[in-house]
Structures are given as C-alpha cells and as structure tokens.
Amino acid sequence: MAVSRAEIVERNVRERLRALAAAPAAAPLAPVAPVREGFALDASTAASLLKSMAMSRALDLEARALKHRDAAYYTIGSAGHEGNAVLGEILRIDDPCFLHYRSGGLMMARSRKDPAVDPIYDTMLSFVAAVEDPIAGGRHKVWGSRRLWVPPQTSTIATQIPKATGMAFAIERAKRLKQPLPVSGDAIVCASFGDASLNHNVALSGFNTAAWAVYQKLPIPILFVCEDNGIGISVKTPAGWPFARMQSWPGIRYFYGDGLDLPDAWRAANEAIEYVRSQRQPAFLHLRTVRLLGHAGSDVETEYHTIPEIEAVESEDPLLKAVELVVGSGAMTAAEAEGCFDGIRDEVRAAAENCSKKVKLTTLEAVVAPLAPRHPDRVAAEASRAASAGERETIFGGKKQLPENHPKPRPMATLINWGLHDLMLQYPEMYLFGEDVAKKGGVYHVTADLADRFGAARVFNTLLDETSILGLALGMGHAGLLPVPEIQYLAYVHNAEDEIRGEACSLQYFSNGQFTNPTVMRIAAFGYQKGFGGHFHNDNSIGVLRDIPGLVIAAPSRGDDAVRMMRTCMASAKIDGSVVAFLEPIALYYEKDLYENADGGWLCRYPATGESVPVGESRLYCEDNDRDRDLLIISYANGLRLSLIAAKKLREKNVHARVLDLRWLAPLDHEAVAREAAICKKILVVDECRKTGGGVAEAIITDLAERPESSQWRLARHTGADTYIPLGPAANLCLPGVESIERAALQLFDSHSTPAPRAARRRS
Numbered sequence: 001m002a003v004s005r006a007e008i009v010e011r012n013v014r015e016r017l018r019a020l021a022a023a024p025a026a027a028p029l030a031p032v033a034p035v036r037e038g039f040a041l042d043a044s045t046a047a048s049l050l051k052s053m054a055m056s057r058a059l060d061l062e063a064r065a066l067k068h069r070d071a072a073y074y075t076i077g078s079a080g081h082e083g084n085a086v087l088g089e090i091l092r093i094d095d096p097c098f099l100h101y102r103s104g105g106l107m108m109a110r111s112r113k114d115p116a117v118d119p120i121y122d123t124m125l126s127f128v129a130a131v132e133d134p135i136a137g138g139r140h141k142v143w144g145s146r147r148l149w150v151p152p153q154t155s156t157i158a159t160q161i162p163k164a165t166g167m168a169f170a171i172e173r174a175k176r177l178k179q180p181l182p183v184s185g186d187a188i189v190c191a192s193f194g195d196a197s198l199n200h201n202v203a204l205s206g207f208n209t210a211a212w213a214v215y216q217k218l219p220i221p222i223l224f225v226c227e228d229n230g231i232g233i234s235v236k237t238p239a240g241w242p243f244a245r246m247q248s249w250p251g252i253r254y255f256y257g258d259g260l261d262l263p264d265a266w267r268a269a270n271e272a273i274e275y276v277r278s279q280r281q282p283a284f285l286h287l288r289t290v291r292l293l294g295h296a297g298s299d300v301e302t303e304y305h306t307i308p309e310i311e312a313v314e315s316e317d318p319l320l321k322a323v324e325l326v327v328g329s330g331a332m333t334a335a336e337a338e339g340c341f342d343g344i345r346d347e348v349r350a351a352a353e354n355c356s357k358k359v360k361l362t363t364l365e366a367v368v369a370p371l372a373p374r375h376p377d378r379v380a381a382e383a384s385r386a387a388s389a390g391e392r393e394t395i396f397g398g399k400k401q402l403p404e405n406h407p408k409p410r411p412m413a414t415l416i417n418w419g420l421h422d423l424m425l426q427y428p429e430m431y432l433f434g435e436d437v438a439k440k441g442g443v444y445h446v447t448a449d450l451a452d453r454f455g456a457a458r459v460f461n462t463l464l465d466e467t468s469i470l471g472l473a474l475g476m477g478h479a480g481l482l483p484v485p486e487i488q489y490l491a492y493v494h495n496a497e498d499e500i501r502g503e504a505c506s507l508q509y510f511s512n513g514q515f516t517n518p519t520v521m522r523i524a525a526f527g528y529q530k531g532f533g534g535h536f537h538n539d540n541s542i543g544v545l546r547d548i549p550g551l552v553i554a555a556p557s558r559g560d561d562a563v564r565m566m567r568t569c570m571a572s573a574k575i576d577g578s579v580v581a582f583l584e585p586i587a588l589y590y591e592k593d594l595y596e597n598a599d600g601g602w603l604c605r606y607p608a609t610g611e612s613v614p615v616g617e618s619r620l621y622c623e624d625n626d627r628d629r630d631l632l633i634i635s636y637a638n639g640l641r642l643s644l645i646a647a648k649k650l651r652e653k654n655v656h657a658r659v660l661d662l663r664w665l666a667p668l669d670h671e672a673v674a675r676e677a678a679i680c681k682k683i684l685v686v687d688e689c690r691k692t693g694g695g696v697a698e699a700i701i702t703d704l705a706e707r708p709e710s711s712q713w714r715l716a717r718h719t720g721a722d723t724y725i726p727l728g729p730a731a732n733l734c735l736p737g738v739e740s741i742e743r744a745a746l747q748l749f750d751s752h753s754t755p756a757p758r759a760a761r762r763r764s
Helices: 005-022 043-068 082-090 104-111 119-127 160-176 201-215 241-246 262-279 307-314 318-329 334-355 364-368 376-383 389-396 412-426 450-454 466-478 490-504 559-576 637-651 670-680 697-705 708-712 728-734 738-746 758-763
Strands: 143-145 150-153 189-194 222-228 253-258 283-288 430-434 459-461 482-487 519-525 552-554 579-585 619-621 631-635 657-661 664-666 682-690 714-720
Touching: 005 043, 005 307, 005 318, 005 334, 043 082, 043 104, 043 119, 043 262, 043 318, 043 334, 082 104, 082 189, 082 222, 082 262, 082 318, 104 119, 104 143, 119 334, 160 189, 160 201, 160 222, 160 466, 160 490, 201 222, 201 466, 222 241, 222 262, 241 253, 241 283, 253 262, 262 283, 262 318, 318 334, 376 559, 389 412, 412 430, 412 450, 412 559, 412 579, 430 466, 450 459, 466 482, 466 490, 466 519, 482 490, 482 559, 490 519, 490 579, 519 559, 552 559, 559 579, 579 637, 631 637, 631 670, 631 738, 637 657, 637 682, 637 738, 657 670, 670 682, 670 697, 682 697, 682 738, 697 714, 714 738
Parallel strands: 189 222, 222 283, 253 283, 430 459, 430 482, 482 519, 519 579, 552 579, 631 657, 631 682, 682 714
Antiparallel strands: 143 150, 552 664, 619 657
C-alpha cells in the first residue's frame, strides 16, 4: 500500500526530533533570551509558537484521517503556512482578523490567549460539522470566533479584503465622531490571503481603496498579509510577482518576512503591526510560506508536480525548521519538544473521537435559522421611533418647513430626500456614501443638501468602484455603524455582486448569528427612462438579487411608501442586522401624473413620523371591493403605475380589476397574492423585469400554480423581453406598457376580445 504524503510529512518531523535527541543537547536558554543573535524572538515565545504550529499541523493531519473514514468533511489545511502563528501571537484579541483558510497557525496562537477557548476541540467540531461548533453551528468549516474577533470566512478568494478595509476606515471615522466602537480605539484590522488571491479584482479593490484614502490623508489602519506559497491550486505564481506588484504601491508600506524562519517572521510581523498601529496607515506583509500536502485532501498533486518537486517543498517544512530552532537554541530539549508533539497529537485524536459522535444539523429549520432573522414587532417599534421635534425643526429650518407640513404633495425623489434627513437625525451612526452623493446630491439629486446639513464625515463621495463602496459598507456594519451606500444604477451591482452574496448575506449564516453587517443599499433601478442611456441605465433584471439567500429587496413605487419602507429597512438593519437592497425606480423619481397630464396623481405627501410598512407587506388598490373582482393585476415599481392606468382603461370596457403592489420583492407576500387571487380567479402578473429569471413573475405564478385551488384560476404573466434595453424609442418595445398590459389582461377572458358585460355575466 502506498504511503501518503501526509504520513511522510509527519514522519519527517518525528525523524528530525529523534536526530536532535541523539545529538549533543544545547545549553538551556533563559526564557527571555533571544533564540538567535540579532533577533528579538525569545525562547519562551519561540516555544509557544512551536506549540501553536504543532496544533495546527496535528489538526490538518487528523482532518484527513477523519475524511478517509467519512467522519469529517473538510481537508483544506494550513500545512506549510504555520509560520503565520507569529501574527496570532502579536496581534491583540480585539484586532479584527479576516482570515485566509490557511491561517491555522495564527488561529491557534490567537485562541491560546483566551483560557475560555479550546482551539483543538472547537476546530474539530467544525471539521465534523457538529451543531456544537461554536462559530458556524455545523454549517461550514471556518476560522472564526466571536470571542476572538474573527468573523468567519469560507473558501476565501480575497472577497474579505474590501470589507476588512472598510472596517479599518470605520474604526477611525467612528472615533472622529466619538461614536462607540466594539473594539479598542487603537485596534488595527488584519486581512490574510494567498498569493494567487493577490491577483483577484476584489483584492486590488481593497488595496486601491486603502491607498486612495492615504493619498487624501485619511487614516486606515489595516494590515494586509499575503501568505505566499507560490502556487494557486496547480498554477504557479511567477517568481517575484508579489514583491514586484506590492513593494512600490503608493500609500501601502511593504514588509517582507520569511514565514519558514520564526525569528525573521517575528521581526517582520512586529515591524508591520507596529507601523499600522502607530501610523494608522496600511501595510502589506509579504510572508513566505510553502504549501504541503497539495491544495486539499482531494487534490492529486502528482498530476502537476513530480515527486522530486514535492520532496523539495517538504524539505522546507516550517515545522522542521521551527523544531531545529527551538531545540537547537536550547529553548526546549528534544524530549520536551517530542512530549509536546505527543501530547497535542493525543489531544487531537481524543477530540476527534469525541466530536465525531456529536449531533449534526438534522432539520431544514435548524439549517436556515440564522440566515436572516426577523423580529417584526421589534422592527416596527424601532421604525416608529423618530428624532426629537427640536432636532427636526433645526435640520429642516423651522416648524413650518417640516416635510409633513409642506402645503403640496411632492414627487418620490423629494420625499426620499426628506426621509433620509429624518433617518440621519434618528441614527447618528448612519453614514451615507457613494459616487457623487455629496455636493452634487447624487446623479438624480436625491441626496441633495445632506452633506451640508450632516457634514462630510457622514455624507461623502467615494471612489468609482462598487466593490469598494460595498466593502466600506460591510466593514462599517462590522464596526457597529449603519451604512447606507448608494449604487448609481442597478447594472452596476453586477460589478460587486459577490460582496453581497458571498460576504454580506452569508455572515449571519456562517457565524450562527454572532456577527452582523447591517447594510441598506440604495440602488437607482429599473427602466422606462425614455430610452436614455441604454441598458446600463435601464437595467431591468433583479434575478441576481433575488437569488441571494436572506437579502431583503424593497421596491417602492410611490414617494410615501418609499419613506415608510425606508424607515422599516433601517429599523430592520438596526434590530436584525438585515442586508437590504432598496431599489428606487429612476423613472418615478420625478413623475407627477397618473391618468393624464397635470393631474398630479403620482405626487404624495410626506408620511407622518412613525408610519412604516412591515417587511413583505403588499398594498392593494381597489376602487370598489364589490365590483373590482374580474381581474387581479399584480405588479411593483413602474409596473404598478402602468397597471393602474391600464386598470382605468379596462373599467371603460367593463372589466373591473384590482391591483396589488408587491412593494417587497424579497420576501414576497404570497399569502396576500393568494387571498386576492381567490377573489378574482383571473390573475395577471405585470413584471417589468426580464421574462426568464429577471424578476418575480415566475415565483408568483409558480406559487399560485402549486396551490390546491389553482385549477379555479387563470394565470398569466406579462414581462419585459429577454434582452438588453436599447437606446432610444426602441426601449419601449422591450418593456410592458399600458396598451400591452391591457391586451394581456383581455386575453385572460376566454376567447372573447373583450369580456361580456357584467350584468349579462351575472345572469348566466
């Protein structure tokens, strides 16, 4: 039977210990004495680092053994990276760490600082997906801990870097405004990643944002740690590339350390951490490592490396070098080191035996419980809260100038602007930012005057990079703030989608509800801009958002609802840590009319403070409950206004329709839809988004079709076309309009071009 590389790597360390035991012993070294002349690492610390490294290695080896027995589910290890334990030893527990999946040595060293944490047992619970796993509750193997300020990351490819940068920014901004922080004021943020991830756009976004801030003399205390093992799965990193890429990046100080040599790694890590903590500026720590045992247990490394190449890497094993250093310097005897290894191995095996019997998640309810918690009563109470009358009068310029006292109804953009003023008063921890939101007031002037009234520290422009904008938001949420980032157009969300999907909305799930990054994203959305701007400014697909578990999606169609819903969104972020996409229909920002020119039917008065709309609650438009029973039209945003106009035209043809405004696109109000469908029997879903996966029509029709009473109903949908939106008048060919909605509605009535008169139908 072939010997595995894991067995060879473990045997190499044991043989080295035996060789050291057979050689003349070094004189005992005093605990505070350096292990090497010219370096600060002392004997006591070196021995402690060796123990942390040995713990990480033993866990890696046991994970593979458990996987072989089908008792564990994760084998991406830290073997070869254990030198990162120096970071765990030096960083403080309240220095937030967003970690690479090979940062096991760091995690062991950090965990050992807290007597209440058992890193071996806790990690083993994670390996076997046990419900008792203290961070993810059996949902994934992650490095994470609430006590140790390590938010969980899954298979990170640098997506944690933008939010780590955001948290570093948030620490300093909150201090400036004297707002409470969950960490010390001099805390720094650490983000670790591999050399292959260095090339990812999200990594570059994080680096660029940090440097951009420094260029403007803004403090941003973050330590970027590149654990450079020279390979990404099977693809080699060009020799010298991380150095060439990062050593001269303006605004980011470069440090290099040999992670295979503890004294040098200790030196470099201390220098980098001290620089970041004292200067409050970013540093890049380039830490040399090697990768042992392939990418993961399932990786057959011999498919792309020869045995001599594998053996050459194994000869660089940092554990071998650490053993030689610690024993050779006299910090420990060979017998003490071997006893340490034996004790750790026994402890790991005992933990494996114990944890493999632990209960796993067994119900869907348990699996999804922490995904997106909802406390509607508490959220409603929070949404009903308002700033003091005196504060409001000051910010709006007097009692007569309060928005609810304005003599005339106003368009949606104005009401949203007033609503943001109120929310900025209500939540001093709220920050509003994005491209052009400050002096310009946003592309559509929705944020006008906010920067002047609340200051540039709370309302500010960002660089033109959606990944950075959302990264800032998530980091601020981690720091206990309430961020409201603006994305200029729905199409631009796709530039940064994974910050929502892979980071924001997964956080509560993978931390079992222990970490939150509350965020309310304001997104100028949808089409109907009379052909302006083509598809980038008329994007009509929300499928990418609807697909994200736990994300709340709000889509108001009128100004008063927009304000009420925004109050709920902020309250939900505050109470439940919700991540919200607040989709503002661009074409309705300044719409005034409904049925005819100058009727002012789409203007609204500002809702009284305290009024809100619960998440997921729809709104029914029905002129006569007894008569409006021929047809139910379901829509949202632009489609709602168009459907109301079409409903008026249908009444002229003796078809009496009620119209349901969904308002929330996730979660959908399926019960209200079914309730109204039971009244009307004929149901038309008007969805301005694309037909295939772009909007909500498929979900609504499917839910209705699956209900027992569905045989009584006639169902249809009228959607946008499966195409990008062209420039000019041709845009109208791709989207539902009043006439096309009317035609789609009439087609639901048997074979008649128009329904029979109501009186005749009643007699039949």
